[in-house]
Amino acid sequence: MSIKPFFLGLFLLVAAAGFGQTNTKEVLFTINDKAYDTDEFARVYKKNLDLVKDESQKDLNQYLELFIGYKLKVNKAYKLGLQNSAKYQAELKSYRNQLAKNYFNDTKITEALIEEAYNRLQKEVRASHILILVDENATPEDTLKAYKKIEDIVKRANNGEDFAVLAEQFSEDPSAKENKGDLGYFTAFRMVYGFENAAYNTAKGKVSKITRTRFGYHIVKVNDIRPNRGEVTVAHIMILKAKPEDADQGKPEKTINEIYQKIQQGEKFEDLAKQFSEDKSSSPKGGLLSKFGSGQLSSEEFEEVAFSLAKPNDISKPFQSEFGWHIVKLIEKHPIRTMSEMKMELENKIGKDDRSKKITASLNEKLRKKYTYKKDTKVYAQLAKWITPDFYESKWSQPEAAKDYTGILLTINAKKIEGKKFLDFVDKKQKAGLKVKPLSLLIDQLYEQFLDEQLTSYYDENLETEFPDFAYVMDEYRDGLLLFDLMEKEIWERAKTDTVGLQGFYNSTKFNHMWKNRVEATILSSTKMETIKKALALLKKNTDPQAIKDKLNVDNVVNIMANTGKFEEGNSALPKATKFEVGISDIFKEGEYYFVVKVDKVLPAAVKTLDECRGKLVNEYQQYLEQRWVDDLKQEFNVKVNQDVFERVKKQLHP
Template identity: 30%
Template sequence: MKPLTQLLFTLLVAAVATPLFAQADTDILFTVDGKEVTAGEFKYIYAKSNQEEADFSKASVMEYLDLYERFKLKVARAHDMGLDTVADLQRELEGYRRQLADNYIVDRQVTDKLVEELYEHQKKDVEFSHIFFAFKGNPTPEDTLALYRKVADLKPSVTAGNFGVMAKEYSDDKYSKDKGGRIGFVSAPLPRGLYALERALYGAKTGQVIGPVQTQGGYHLAIKHSERKAYGEMEVGHILVRKQEGATNTGVPAKITEAQAKLKAGEDFGKVAKDYSEDSQSKDNAGYLGYFGINFYDPAFEAAAFSLSRDGQVSDVVETKAGYHLIRRISRKPQLSLDEVRPTLEAKVKADPRFTQAKRTLLKRTRAEAKLEEDAAAFRAFTTSLDPVKFASARWQPEEVTNNAVLYKMQGGQTATVADFQQYLLRNNRQRISLARNQGATPTTVATKLYNDWIDEELVRYAESRLELDYPEFAALMREYREGILLFEATKMEVWDKASEDTVGLLAFYEANRGDYNWKPRAEVTRYTVDTKSGVDVNEVMTMAKNSAPAKVQYRFGKDKVTTETDRYEYDRLDQMENLKPEVGSVSVMKNDLREGVATFYKVEKLLPTAPKKLDEARGYVIADYQDELERRWVAELRDAYPVKINKKVLNKIIR
């Protein structure tokens, strides 16, 4: 890949892969025709392009500085060529921006934060109890407020000392009520709809009563008893001797003790499991249970398994409700880095209501930042003018607006009118019709629902319009795309197309550099293909081929049974032909394809010395070198046309 294209793609990949740091380093490193390049911009591009080799040594920095200067010179030329005004390129850039902006706001402000938070939560298991106050039926806002006040009034009387008693009296959670509200240890994420409780618990102090915390089902008062390093997941096998129904507790069964003795004597766990285990589903597979996390098996089983410190270790006898176990640790999943688990965590947060909740929070904050002003009276006037029958019809069309009232205003001049909203309704015909057909729906209720959705979209549009202002890294990313597109087009026109289309210049370049394009020593090789299904003896063909010309061999055995193909290959290609040697008369090993019914072998007919390549034979190499030459000439012209001024003091600060 040429240095130019290499730089272009490095810039684009680097910009997408990693967000820019805040550009605090605003010293001007160099200018191209008066246009400034900061030290921060250069250091970022240098570090990302060179990755682990970015040592900021003088030699390395100077080499890359020359490369980046050339990049900026070509961008300057692209601007003078007017390429930044070409409609197709503007559309391409806008397509890039839309693609990035569609996900940038949500990913940066919602997804990334939720993923990072969940990753931190998953480092710990939390032990807690709660008192749950359930919503009754489908609560109204008044019902929700009343229940909140009830819980808030009760909270001062709930302490760590009496929490269990209060839970038995007040909790609506049938699972934990009789246990004093105790849930035990949990790991993140908590089940769907419990994100608020998860966040409150992981942020609480041990022994602290927290709440009221609202979740989908109601309100919680909770207390965190303890936290520990997350157990994660363990892979185990076990040997089980079940408890006999109705039998009195007579201690550890002899059968499990005998199995334990076998293991201590060195007998294979899988064999002992097969001979002794009473778990019919796992005994024939070395007792294998697979991976599990907390709250999957009996707490005693879980505690014993996660106390095993090394792979292959076997526990003492463990008693559970099911019986008596010997547990063998197979492996334990390590704590992975955030980058390693990010895709999995992203899927989890996006499938959880926390994602929708976080997006709503983002829109609420954007609404405030945009200083959204809505004209409720104008919206009411519009909805009351709607004909119920027409508005519910698939044939509804926007009415001609005589007074095109402004429905909202945002900071920065973003506004929208009744006519704009009607176009939104028209684009969302299916949703409008679906809502209008609901029982009790009116034009006002349908329009209000769609209006709220529209405002959400407009808030996102507002946020997207400010991305360059609010996020320096996004502005830098768009600069990389913009300059990359301009660079590509300018180079294509000034170098690549010329090298391919300038036949006179290409020929002149070839003639001036003819000595650079030579064949290495070659061999003239014939490939023989024999139809073995025809009854021809392949060995006879090979024997004759060693001392005869291909045409003579074909004449002897028949062209329909033996085909030949002769070509010339440089010596380094001969190894690929069944270890053919660069010697006249050398014959390769025969390759017999029984399925296809053919056998092939190669023979060296003669050796050819080093020779010049014709232009057609070297065209690809000549064009590539001619491109390099044209680029060198172009860069020299650009340096004359666009002065480059380097601030050596700033440069010296960059070099380590």
Template identity: 40%
Template sequence: MKKTFLWTALFLLAAWRLNAQEYLFIIGTDTVMPEEFEYMYTKNLDLVQDPQQKDVDYYKDLFVRYKQQLADAKAKGLDKDWNFRAEYSKYRRDLAKKYLKDEEAVDRLVREAYERMQRDLDVSHIMILVPEDALPADTLKAWKKINKIYKKLRRGAGFEQMALQYSEDPSVKENKGHLGWINVFHTVYPFESAAYRTPKGHFSKPFRTRYGYHIVKVNDERPAVYRVQVAQIMLIKGKDPESARKRIRQIYEQLRKEPESFEELARKYSEDKMSAKRGGVLPPFGIREKIPAFEDQAMALKHKGDISEPFETPRAWHILKLLRKDPVPPFDKVKAELRRKVMNDERSRLAQDKVMQRIRRTYSVREPVSYRKALKFIDESFFQSRWKLPEDWMKQQDVILVINDDQKVYMKDFLSWLYRHQQRNPQAYKHRKQILDKLYKEFKDEKLKSYYENHLEDLYPDFARTSKEYYDGLLLFNYKSKEIWEKAINDTLGLEKFYKENADRYRQPTRYRVAIVETSDKKTARRIYKALKNGIDPKELYKLAGDKALVRVKVYDEAQAKPYIGKVRKQKKGDKYEISGVLDKIDAHVPPLKEIRGKVLSDYQKYLEQKLMDELQQKYPVRINRNVWNRIRSKYKK
């Protein structure tokens, strides 16, 4: 009586709350709106082949059962299970990734990368080193230095001379600032962008990368070579470089007379053993994948079959033959690869920054108490990576940030975050205010981003639907595992009882084991015929047949076995004999449980599921809004 009254009260309460809404079902205390049912019903309707499963009445019953099971799963606390929450959280994080970058910005970056792929640039640069996290004074000092160089270049100073005199690139003494040919993704993004914006023969304004300040000069440009493939003949200099030089000249003179002999000569003389086996053929490569001297010679070859003059690299002498030069492929062919590279490159921050800008615009922010109060806790040890949280840090309950009038962030949260982001620069202590400002901005953005991630369902209906489908599906799987599948497997007594109570369901009728033997040997045919007439064990029959006959043993019911019962047949079919007869009779019986455990277990699971559903019908009664249901039914009923 109490239970009936309780459900009546709950129904009335739910109906009162929904008086302004057109609900479709109330299942227990859960309300289902028509939009949810229609979305679930129509989502994969085109893929369903079975007409019954397309029927809206049939689907309604499935849907109600589905919701009742979810309601019971939650009532039993399965949605609070640690493993469930961990697996769902991982899925949700993966699903959220595409909402943490601006797809339009990514597409622009991919297209930009493809456009830059069309040109190779030969560049030089001058660099003044300054770390990303440098103090303001050090940054200013480096900025003044690079600007001084820039002014001298503007007044006509030679780029190479300025590089040798001022550049802090460790390799400047060897390369005089010359970096060689580059293409997209060969340098950090700011450097690449500055280079591709600078006309041939000109130098850029100073710009910054994570390494420091640069000025880049574009010495030359050419249509890009995507991949080139060459064959080579290589002679190692070894202890007698002059001998190697003379020998390579002799090989070259022979090639001038017989260019087609390149493969033969490579096999015979090349000291690169791996490529020599293939006639000198090397795998295709792009720019900056070989040493410059080798790459320049390969790229200079224009036509298939062209052969270079002998040239020298630090360890060897080479002759190259051009096999093929591949231009940049069409956009559709490289789009996926470019997208992957963009997302793994620092330029992907631009797409993430776009999202961060949108997040800042979306949510209101209040800062009741200044975060700068944290300064009183910061001493020199913070800048030596040995700072410890104050003993009373957990008591620091000042609210320093309120997001969207919803989430409060406390001083203790900021202190904990600072502990994980200590600095390793003792000189920075005197600039602690500026550094704290910078760190707080990072902290604030992290909190905003976290709030955004946790509220994606409020902003994106497609995200809400997809994440809910996975949540419900995973919860239902865990529920069925616990209540049906695992219970059936572990309940050995229940399974045995079910087997005994339903024994007739598994009774097998009288059957016959029939042997059908084929052989082309007349003597073997006679022996097998005689054995079948006298009766023979199947194992003995296989031994008797040996490799002279093909034996097939089949189990037939009485109707199928009728032609074979009571007689052994021997027939000539072409050049072969076919002998057939009954080996033995299998009387009608119920197989032992161990022989049919799989079938019985499957039936037991179905039994448990039906029993469970009968209980859920009582436990979670269904109330249907008939007006809404009739409208939906008439919409989809054919």
């Protein structure tokens, strides 16, 4: 996750688009001569009320302080001219484009597409295909030639010839020579929409009708259909792969096999995960991971093993991924989520898919009904004369007379659009390889595309006017982006680079950053009293932990495990009965394990060095600088709160 969208997400908890309004609109406070009204304050507060976890932020007096602080920072940003930055302008445009997507939707069509996609996601299809390449802008002659070719192949397939052999012989998909057209299993959104339609509308064992995509003509044979695997919850034990500089490159594999052997001997998976797993985020929880579905992890090997486990508590054999060695235990299998749970995700995918063309077509139709528009036929005739057959060869250029042409081709409501824009549009379309003939028909088609583009542009330009909700959010994004740039300049970078200031802050707060009591120790564990007694005897003779393991782990049975390192009080790998004193402990039992701990050194509770707590310290220093900065801004700007108005707002918000 990049920091800017994340920061803006947090910012929107303070300044989000909420649309509840107070009954009246009054000036709540001013900063210099700029007024801020009760409507904005109440709208933002209501939106955030259920989002904030800090109860102090729900208090209206506290919230007003936060809101004024936020507006002071925005005023400072404008005073510094940050709004004129080209980078800022580009990012604001990008955010607006993203936000505007919601207003280019057709709810009815989108809902139908969501339902269709969700129903398809219940299944995974295994299919093979044969492709005959033909460009989507190919000439009618080339298109017909390709169609006849695929038509002949589909006849042979329907007459019983082996589909795989036909794919290997005739398919123009380069991979067909290797896979004989077999694409494996896939579900919705994995293939282009036209191809997906063919696959999901064809029965198992059958060959589809000929279908056209932007790649060419396809026929699809459905080899198998299976239910979607859904999601799984698993726990794992991980031993990181060896580093290049490690002397014993085989140690991780040896260790994971030792752990697996102990599981086979009946020891608890969760206890072993806590002791030995090197995934520090999951080991304290017995190796438990958050649930995931196909394609959500960065390791395909891990996913395949996880999904292959059939019943809760099934445990895999050790296997290797790109990250190291793992053992996986199945906790629970989850069916695919409900449609309501997946709705937003599906809608986002539809917007990036060929399905979106249905939504675009619907929007074009609505905009043609929504706005009044008129084409000047005389101007259009003049422009058409300037477009020549050179267009088909991508060699057409606008004539000299067109450069200064100012004739109005199109009027949308009160907006006038010059004919030169249409010529520019035609010029760009040369790269699309359009082959429609005669030329007059091509020009008419290009004009219809141009009209839709201009209507959409007009609609986009007027979103703030037509939709107050959109205007609210854009205002807040505009300020939020400025605030991010300002905070980066005034607070975050300073906290990172001000070494003298950070050192001073550390000196004054260092007792808030303490190590608990720690020990440098070796922990030996076994489920067998006889084994741990032998280990204790060897430990008392100063035998090296590895030597103890070599002596006691015989006949491919792991009887003893050793863990050496520095352990802080409360560490899940450190037995609770451990005494923080130098020496070798007696044997003690916790759960199903017998332990012996040799403490080589006791490290009492101590202040962490600046480097040891740098991450947390920098964060605290940023907060300290920000509070001081807000106090300074209150001196730099003249803030006046209308207390009478504020009291009325409080009664309205908390009757």
